[in-house]
Amino acid sequence: MYDREKDLISAFLRGQVDRRGLLKGLGAMGLAAGTAGTLLTMAQSRAMAADFDWQAHKGKSLKLLLNKHPYADAMIANLEAFKTLTGIEVTYDVFPEDVYFDKVTAALSSSSSEYDAFMTGAYMTWTYGPAGWTEDLNTWIKDPAKTSPTYAWDDVLEGVRKSCAWNGQPGGTLGSDDAKQWCIPWGFEQNNITYNAKMFEKAGVQPPKDLDDLVAVAAKLTKDVGNNVYGVGVRGSRSWATIHPGFLSAYANFGQKDLNVSGEGKLSAAMNTADSKAFHSKWVEMIQNSGPKDWSTYTWYQVGTDLGAGASAMIFDADILGYFQNGGTKEAGNLAFHGFKANPAAEAPTPNIWIWSLAMSSFSKDKDATWYFLQWASSVEHAIFGATKHDFVNPVRSAVWKDEMFVEKLKKYPGYFEMFTASAPGASIKFTAQPLFFDLTTEWAATLQKMVAKEVPVDEGLDQLAQSIDKQLQEAGLG
Amino acid sequence: MEHSSPIERVLRAVALTLVVLFFMFPIFWIVLMSFQTNETILRIPPSVVFEPTLSNYKALLSGRLETAAGTLELNFLRTLWNSIFLSVTSVAVSLLLGVPAAYAFARHKFRGSEDIAFTLLSFRFAPPLLVLLPLTIYFQQIGLANTYIGLIWVYQLICLPLILWIVRGYFEDISADIEYAYRIGGHSWFATFRKIALPLAGPGIAAAGLLAFIFAWNNFVFALVLASADKQPVTVGALAFVTASGIQYGQIAAAIVLSITPTLALALYAQRYLVEGLSLGAVKG
Numbered sequence: 001m002y003d004r005e006k007d008l009i010s011a012f013l014r015g016q017v018d019r020r021g022l023l024k025g026l027g028a029m030g031l032a033a034g035t036a037g038t039l040l041t042m043a044q045s046r047a048m049a050a051d052f053d054w055q056a057h058k059g060k061s062l063k064l065l066l067n068k069h070p071y072a073d074a075m076i077a078n079l080e081a082f083k084t085l086t087g088i089e090v091t092y093d094v095f096p097e098d099v100y101f102d103k104v105t106a107a108l109s110s111s112s113s114e115y116d117a118f119m120t121g122a123y124m125t126w127t128y129g130p131a132g133w134t135e136d137l138n139t140w141i142k143d144p145a146k147t148s149p150t151y152a153w154d155d156v157l158e159g160v161r162k163s164c165a166w167n168g169q170p171g172g173t174l175g176s177d178d179a180k181q182w183c184i185p186w187g188f189e190q191n192n193i194t195y196n197a198k199m200f201e202k203a204g205v206q207p208p209k210d211l212d213d214l215v216a217v218a219a220k221l222t223k224d225v226g227n228n229v230y231g232v233g234v235r236g237s238r239s240w241a242t243i244h245p246g247f248l249s250a251y252a253n254f255g256q257k258d259l260n261v262s263g264e265g266k267l268s269a270a271m272n273t274a275d276s277k278a279f280h281s282k283w284v285e286m287i288q289n290s291g292p293k294d295w296s297t298y299t300w301y302q303v304g305t306d307l308g309a310g311a312s313a314m315i316f317d318a319d320i321l322g323y324f325q326n327g328g329t330k331e332a333g334n335l336a337f338h339g340f341k342a343n344p345a346a347e348a349p350t351p352n353i354w355i356w357s358l359a360m361s362s363f364s365k366d367k368d369a370t371w372y373f374l375q376w377a378s379s380v381e382h383a384i385f386g387a388t389k390h391d392f393v394n395p396v397r398s399a400v401w402k403d404e405m406f407v408e409k410l411k412k413y414p415g416y417f418e419m420f421t422a423s424a425p426g427a428s429i430k431f432t433a434q435p436l437f438f439d440l441t442t443e444w445a446a447t448l449q450k451m452v453a454k455e456v457p458v459d460e461g462l463d464q465l466a467q468s469i470d471k472q473l474q475e476a477g478l479g
Numbered sequence: 480m481e482h483s484s485p486i487e488r489v490l491r492a493v494a495l496t497l498v499v500l501f502f503m504f505p506i507f508w509i510v511l512m513s514f515q516t517n518e519t520i521l522r523i524p525p526s527v528v529f530e531p532t533l534s535n536y537k538a539l540l541s542g543r544l545e546t547a548a549g550t551l552e553l554n555f556l557r558t559l560w561n562s563i564f565l566s567v568t569s570v571a572v573s574l575l576l577g578v579p580a581a582y583a584f585a586r587h588k589f590r591g592s593e594d595i596a597f598t599l600l601s602f603r604f605a606p607p608l609l610v611l612l613p614l615t616i617y618f619q620q621i622g623l624a625n626t627y628i629g630l631i632w633v634y635q636l637i638c639l640p641l642i643l644w645i646v647r648g649y650f651e652d653i654s655a656d657i658e659y660a661y662r663i664g665g666h667s668w669f670a671t672f673r674k675i676a677l678p679l680a681g682p683g684i685a686a687a688g689l690l691a692f693i694f695a696w697n698n699f700v701f702a703l704v705l706a707s708a709d710k711q712p713v714t715v716g717a718l719a720f721v722t723a724s725g726i727q728y729g730q731i732a733a734a735i736v737l738s739i740t741p742t743l744a745l746a747l748y749a750q751r752y753l754v755e756g757l758s759l760g761a762v763k764g
Contacts, residue, residue: 093708096718324724
């Protein structure tokens with residue numbers, strides 16, 4: 001490498017030149033963008049290796065279990081950098097999302113030592129952690145001998161970081177002082193509004209300001225856009241996944257909860273309050289008037305596909321679902337993003353989040369080497385690589401949201417950056433951590449289906465739901 | 480001979496056409512989808528008029544799919560090969576073990592024969608996951624986890640009982656007198672089995688083999704739990720087109736067309752044996 005290039009890269013690593021300036025400078029020196037990127041990755045690996053012995057586990061090998069996802073794709077694209085940095089060989093199995101968690105559960109429940117680390121959702125660790133299938137990663141994070149001084153754990157967004165830590169007590173606050181870090185957040189989704197700007201213009205409406213406005217705007221879009229376009233896409237299948245996106249985000253914005261936790265740590269249903277009933281009524285009305293016809297079958301895929309194909313005018317779901325639909329679809333380029341605050345009295349949006357995380361199997365044969373992979377995969381360096389060159393959005397690292405190239409990339413997604421920054425401070429998991437999470441939330445979704453189908457009035461339905469949940473909690477010794 | 484009027488014949492033809500259309504329409508629609516891009520498939524309203532493209536098949540055969548969210552690596556052909564290998568070898572092993580066993584159960588009544596036969600049938604009763612989780616632990620201990628041999632062994636849970644019980648019924652339907660006559664001629668029981676029983680039971684064996692092949696081909700959960708990504712069958716591989724960044728409907732359709740082709744070809748070829756074998760083996764006189 002020539003001295004001029006070396007100097008420029010060193011200046012970047014010292015923080016004297018920003019990323020854009022670096023790549024521009026390297027370009028001016030006659031280096032193609034790909035070569036400049038490779039040089040930069042090499043220099044970053046060298047810089048990471050400067051203060052920490054990344055070669056301590058050289059010659060070892062690890063195996064990962066990954067979900068087929070853009071986050072995994074971005075990591076695989078950068079994996080050579082890890083191998084060069086550490087000398088650790090990494091192999092991986094990628095499974096489609098539809099069967100991914102079956103594979104994880106089968107591997108962990110059979111104490112399989114085949115996989116050292118795996119992708120997981122934070123909710124899943126509420127089962128895996130207490131079962132003894134995953135490790136408390138605080139053991140490594142807090143050990144300076146095993147974690148690089150440049151790792152910057154505090155740079156991970158607080159709400160997201162805490163959402164992956166639980167003390168194992170039913171109802172225990174996420175991220176409490178005694179919480180165990182069951183997984184490391186990797187990439188996450190905030191639930192907000194993605195809308196079709198062209199259709200909004202046609203109907204003469206603005207992005208909704210609050211829940212009442214959302215109900216009204218969705219109805220007007222259904223009436224005025226034409227071509228059988230419906231106003232708002234939300235999930236509706238009989239699954240916990242119906243509750244966690246837009247629904248819970250809006251619900252939490254009104255200060256409502258899923259469960260009460262008493263002073264003695266006993267849990268009870270909290271969804272039959274007067275405020276909750278009022279919220280449910282509006283939500284049900286919105287779906288009845290402006291949702292998809294076969295709403296009760298809607299999952300992530302249908303909500304996203306309809307938005308991309310121009311069958312719906314907006315969605316209240318994961319921001320990255322809208323992000324993915326803004327490329328390669330009929331409506332690509334027409335989509336815009338909006339941080340949504342359901343409660344007019346609230347100061348900011350409070351989205352519930354889904355976090356794709358990395359966890360360490362308790363059956364891993366070499367946990368220290370596995371930790372090397374986990375800290376590299378969740379490092380700022382890899383996050384910037386993934387976010388700027390691939391679709392590693394939303395990164396959980398604050399540093400990436402300050403990276404000029406990433407912010408520039410987001411300009412193709414109108415309102416995305418603003419939506420993110422408005423929502424991120426209030427973004428966290430809004431559910432109460434407890435072992436019956438999947439059962440109780442699925443029942444909540446089933447009740448919602450009955451309300452939308454007018455099989456049961458909202459008030460009565462919520463009372464019945466609360467009664468059933470209380471009974472199950474008591475039977476499980478939690479209530 | 481019965482004579483039908485022209486009106487009857489026309490009505491019958493119309494009815495048959497309607498039935499064929501009704502049953503064939505999903506396959507016809509899937510074939511059409513396999514020649515379209517995602518954008519044309521998702522048009523509102525859907526239309527049968529489109530500019531055909533081979534991009535879906537090209538992506539499957541080359542193993543790389545370019546999407547808006549980046550390049551998707553596909554292992555579809557590998558999973559197709561895994562399905563062919565696992566199904567063919569499993570059925571072959573089942574035939575090798577199951578046909579002589581079926582003959583023994585049909586011709587030689589011995590102590591505990593019914594119990595053994597029923598135990599083999601009971602393999603089909605247990606929910607697969609209930610069997611698979613303990614099996615995973617054993618397989619890890621004896622080094623069979625994540626191996627083709629281990630999978631073929633587990634596939635016997637699907638194929639062996641099916642072949643054994645269908646072929647047994649068929650052997651029982653063949654008159655034993657023919658075999659006795661051959662034995663009187665000085666031939667061994669093995670020669671009798673090979674020269675008389677096997678040829679007579681041919682259609683039944685073919686039908687049982689074909690059915691076992693279809694069941695093995697459609698299996699999903701065995702390889703998912705017991706093996707790595709490189710040993711997955713096409714039933715798991717086809718799900719790779721359902722990703723967080725969208726569903727690749729065109730590739731799914733092309734994958735369906737490619738994955739049903741071997742079974743369809745085999746079924747069409749052996750259709751005669753299938754119907755004859757199943758009906759003769761199932762009805763006892």
